[in-house]
Amino acid sequence: MSTSISIFDTTLRDGTQGEGISLSADDKLKIAKKLDDLGVHYIEGGIPGSNSKDIEFFKRVQELGLKAKIVAFGSTRRKDSIAAQDVNLQRILESGAQAATLVGKSWDFHVHTALQTTLEENLSMIYDSIAFLKQGGMEVIFDAEHFFDGYKNNPDYALAVLKKAEEAGADWLVMCDTNGGTMPHEVHEIVSTLHSQLTRSQLGIHTHNDCELAVANTLSAVQAGARQVQGTINGYGERCGNANLCSVIPNLQLKLGYDFLGDIKLKQLYNTARFVSEIANVNMPVNQPYIGNAAFAHKGGIHVSAIMRDSRTYEHIAPELVGNKQRVLVSELAGQSNVVSKAQELGISLDPSSEEARGVIGRIKELEHQGYQFEGADASLELLIREAGGEIKEMFSFESFKVLVEKAADRPVVSEAFLKLNVAGTSVYTAAEGNGPVNALDNALRKALSQYFPALQDMHLADYKVRVLDEKDATAAKVRVLIESKNFEDVWSNVGVSENVIEASWEALLDSFRYALLEVPAPKNEQTEPTHQGLVNH
Known part of the structure; x- marks a missing residue:
């Protein structure tokens, strides 16, 4: 016209x-x-x-x-x-x-x-x-x-x-x-x-x-x-x-x-909306038409099976026209089509009739029954699928942490985290303070890993959400923690669930670092003795 x-x-x-x-x-x-x-x-x-x-x-x-x-x-x-x-x-x-x-x-x-x-x-x-x-x-x-x-x-x-x-x-x-x-x-x-x-x-x-x-x-x-x-x-x-x-x-x-x-300008709509949202510091509704994250997201197994054949079956336009993209959600409602489609999106070859595919679906359903939700935690889902396909080489292993929170009448709350990891065969002990226990754990984890993986210095937490799953249990309720992380190139989200908010936060935090290290080369084992970073005497 x-x-x-x-x-x-x-x-x-x-x-x-x-x-x-x-x-x-x-x-x-x-x-x-x-x-x-x-x-x-x-x-x-x-x-x-x-x-x-x-x-x-x-x-x-x-x-x-x-x-x-x-x-x-x-x-x-x-x-x-x-x-x-x-x-x-x-x-x-x-x-x-x-x-x-x-x-x-x-x-x-x-x-x-x-x-x-x-x-x-x-x-x-x-x-x-x-x-x-x-x-x-x-x-x-x-x-x-x-x-x-x-x-x-x-x-x-x-x-x-x-x-x-x-x-x-x-x-x-x-x-x-x-x-x-x-x-x-x-x-x-x-x-x-x-x-x-x-x-x-x-x-x-x-x-x-x-x-x-x-x-x-x-x-x-x-x-x-x-x-x-x-x-x-x-x-x-x-x-x-x-x-x-x-x-x-x-x-x-x-x-x-x-x-x-024109078509070229219209493709900038998605990025423009997010740019304005970031500057205004207002979260975008995921279900916003055309440019929301869920605008072209598919969850039902029948839907996913159909769009894998032809996206027009459940999409009124091609999402690329407005700069958006198709997403396949994997949840307890998912069938094999969802998992296979998600694996293809990640560049992973997964046979829908294989034990690996059935194992991933079973694991997802089991975790969602416990309170996990992967629709908003793509990074956790990717880790799950890559683990099933044997594609993850763990860069470090967690051994233990301890968190102290001290409040005196005349002083603000002080949080300290003490962390023990194994990196490239070396025990690494760190301690760090933070505004709260989760921030202290984040700081300690970053301190422990940054010497081996300098790229982590560009990573930071962008958002932190806690959702109570069983309100009737009051302060003993199970909680779901969603952590969003960013670096200069990417944004990703991880999820953790526990009756203890610190444990749930730690689980999501740990996976956010694991995801950030997926494409990073493994460190060389140059140390034979344990390192002690920032430990304070108590």
Whole structure:
């Protein structure tokens, strides 16, 4: 479809209104560069002059040479004032942004209640503000706040608002479902009606997700004539969030045929979503459509058997189109197809009728009965399969550890771990302190192995989760620990289970180091006497 669609990203402004999201100026600049690489057309950076971060952003973003238009956000002039004397409008002009988003009221209820002014004065505020910025040479995007609620309550006035903005020279008229309560059929009917009445400005859509309909409402608006789509990466935003561009973009391009990014840019969607997630320090839902880790994950044995023949049997698109990949999950529900597929993914030849294959399946079912879960611990699963195939050469063996935790009334808690390993035939004793017992064990293990395996210095723990499995047993309950580790090239997860949280943590921690050493050459046995590293006297 040749019709052009403009993608307007407001992650840096509307997205930061989401709970728990705060971005520094450096964060915003990094995300802006990533969004530009993806190919979005507009990047809304924030409110010029409202805070030091946004001031710095607008100053420094000009140095990046982005292809996307940088947009400054603001509201219409204050009631009973003059646009040319409005400080916020002046700051927008001085921001260096190529375009401006001006938000104005389109619901008569809001005009009376929030602005506490007349309907006529609100129209004047909209006209004066847009005209002022147009005289300053800016592209102006008018965001009609609460438009759909306003239209349903008083269609004549809501339409008058858009016509007044169009008369003032607005380039885009964006209809906002600010409260997120409009249904897709209502959006389509209203936008279709307006599309035939407003001809000088192009229409846009800005939806919120309070009814889990932001993406659906956006698609409905596009099909009815809207040509600018506003949203955020991963759907970040106030309350329940904004329209998720990570779903909107592939739906428009792959399902509805609007080719505006191209295949190469679309393949960057997966990495872009994760990049923004990392910068914002917000975990991505695994089941997020298109770019979630589970979006193309298969667990049922019948499903896996089918996708091994043809992935179209259980996948609506090829995951590579958005930069994602197919995953086969192995669990107690798995059949031989799952294990064989996973082995193939790892480059391991495993005969589905062999004792090794049956042994792996039996072991997985036994462990999951004990509380293990391998869907989120691919590294532990890989170790299990490689062990069954005799492909693991153990780099070290564990002998014992002791953990001491001391708390005095006048001092913080101190944790110490004492560890004994055998590396290349040599006994290695280490001791280390940490913020807690698990951190102390991590430090001791790292100290013991780093002299033999320097590559471990690049590895660090990225996440640590504890899940209680038997709540009824209270503090004696069995727990499952999931540890995520990273280095410069990879991310992997390991699992451990025990009634003792330290033992469960140790099990996951130990396997994370074993996994990190899979491709590392074995150390030479250069020592004949035990080493004693960092031991303290007690």
